[in-house]
Amino acid sequence: LLSPSGDPQPTIFAQMSALANATGAINLGQGFPDTDGPDEVKDLVKRAIDDGRNQYPPATGVPALREAIAEHQGRRYGLALDPATQVIVSAGATEAIAAAVIALVEPGDEVITFEPYYDSYPAVIAMASGVHVAVPLTLRPARADEPGTDGALRFAIDFAALERAATARSRVLLLNSPHNPTGMVLTPDELMRLADFAARHDLLVITDEVYEHLVFGAAKHLPIASLPGMFERTLTVSSAGKTMSFTGWKVGWVTGPADLVGAVQTVRQFTTFAGGAPFQPAIAWGLGRDEFPAALAASLEHRRDVLSAGLQEAGFSVIEPDGTYFIVADGAPLGFADGDELARSLPALAGVAAIPVSALCRPGDSDGPFRSLLRFTFVKDETTIDEAVNRLIAAR
Ligand code: PMP
Ligand code: GLN
Secondary structure (H helix, E strand, O other), X not given: XXXXXXXXOOOHHHHHHHHHHHHOOEEOOOOOOOOOOOHHHHHHHHHHHHOOOOOOOOOOOOHHHHHXXXXXXXXXXXXXXOOOOOEEEEOHHHHHHHHHXXXXXXXXXXXXXXXXXXXXXXXXXXXXXXXXXXXXXXXXXXXXXXXXXXXXXXXXXXXXXXXXXXXXXXXXEEEEOOXXXXXXXXXXXXXXHHHHHHHHOOOXXXXXXXXXXXXXXXXXXXXXXXXXXXXXXXXXXXXXXXXXXOHHHOOEEEEOOHHHHHHXXXXXXXXXXXXXXXXXXXXXXXXXXXXXXXXXXXXXXXXXXXXXXXXXXXXXXXXXXXXXXXXXXXXHHHOOOOHXXXXXXXXXXXXXXXXXXXXXXXXXXXXXXXXXXXXXXXXXXXXXXXXXXXXXXXXX
16 A cells, blocks of 8 residues: 555655665755745744744634635636635645545545656555556657757657546546656646546546646646636645745645535545644745746756756756656666666666656556656756766766
8 A cells, every 4th residue: 555566665755865865876866946945935934933823723724825825726727716615725735635535536436647657646546445547658759849859759648548548437537737757747738638538437637736837938837627617526736845845844735616625624634634834824925926936947947958968968868848846867778778776776876866767657567668767856956966967977
């Protein structure tokens, strides 16, 4: 239950961070920024603590934050939410996803995700006694207007495989865009096809949009809940961790129709009940200001380009992301067919840590198309990225 392989191991992110710490490697594995979010937001937390906001907040979140989340969804995406019944605050996106899956999935129900997938999805589907159906993403040639060299590949949805995956037991489509680990951002056309798929098979949708602000170039984030007919069947999850660079505060939220949100709250009241009292008013203030995530996205786009060029110089082929903290690189051109083996030896070989993409795929799929891929994060200071690239080039 606790790991894709069934062994009670720490997550791949914890394993690789421990390996980086033990070897002194530069940690481009676990995705967390090395620069904190805005000082104003930190100051508001300190003030909230001094003002005595230290006891249980309301179980669904403080009104100011629920209102700020509703306002954010309205301002950016035209979604009109009632902060009293259609918004709840959670202990990060992780709790929101877990509570949503446990709330909506009955034993034996099938939950469709794409593969690779975020590691918490199969674990919480198993906790709900659901059945995880993973549909591998496919690779397509890059278009002329997309970054990358000739012959570059991009991740995309295989709609024929998705259609084949639907059964009478399909219950939930669990989406993630911008997508961890690939950095793929679903286009309006792909989202419309997914909405059509969900409607035809009468699926509920849980959509993990934690990287909603972190998109690059011409890519735009569009919540599937904003498409015609989709609001009523969709729970949308996001988090202050990525939007505001406070991953350790673990404040997230879930929005949607009152009946689905209420079902999530029924679960949540027994997972954490409430949390994050002094953080919530500060995040409410920060969510009203798009300057911080806009500047973060612009600087991440530059750091993506630096890491992408460096990885290619070091001999990897890269699959360019349109969003998130992450870039996927293929070790096969360097002669490494097994990404898991490479990720576990790279800290000693080169002094750099990364995440094997196979850890975010079904166990046992050892000949799968993602076997030689590694995920590197670029949410690090540019000098750190440069140093990591220099080490990889030197070890080549
Ligand atoms: N979903 C995805 C796709 C993520 O990458 C992460 C964390 N990086 C989470 C959920 C968890 O978010 P949180 O830290 O807010 O629980
Ligand atoms: N979401 C982060 C990542 O993908 C890791 C969070 C965690 O360690 N659970 O790197």
